[in-house]
Amino acid sequence: MSIERIHSTDRMSRIVKHNGTVYLCGQTAGQAEWDIAEQTRQCLAKIDALLSEAGSDKESLLSVTIYIRDMKDFAAMNAVWDAWVAELPKPARACVEARMARPEILVEMSVIAALA
Template sequence: MTIERIHSTDRMSRIVTHNGTVYLCGQTAGQAEWDIAEQTRQCLGKIEALLSEANSSKEMILSVTIYIRDMKDFAAMNAIWDEWVSDLPKPARACVEARMARPEILVEMSVIAAQV
């Protein structure tokens, strides 16, 4: 049984693969000048790139946990999310309001996906 850890630091790995499953660390895009829509777009772009690197794709996402700083942004975040998954099989998903590590972070997404 092999566990592969990619882009590891002393604290974490950005990607972990095990037994045909890909685990991504939480993806953020916390630029102070970006609104929730742009941060959501940027997070999704990072997710696609990391999944590709791990021999997976957004079509293979099994589960996503979305952390949002303020539920007032829920509809705007969902508008971008819904467009991104419009032609995909829908993954399991949870969305919770959470305090973020830095105030400029409005959204964070953690993904589990199958490998191709």
């Protein structure tokens, strides 16, 4: 059984590849001056880049878990998300309200995708 870990630290790996599947750690974009829409765009850009590095892409998404600091931002986050997945096969998705590691983080996304 082969497991490839990419961009590993003492705490985690940003990308893990195993058995034709890519796992991304939670992606955030917590700049205090960015609203939920911009943080969502930045998270999705990071996801695009990491999937590409791993040999996958957003068309191969299997599951996305979205953590949002406050559900009042749900509609604004979804507007960006919906545009990003508009022409794609839709992954399984969950969205939950959660306390974040830092107060400026409004959204975090954890991704599982198939290798392209």
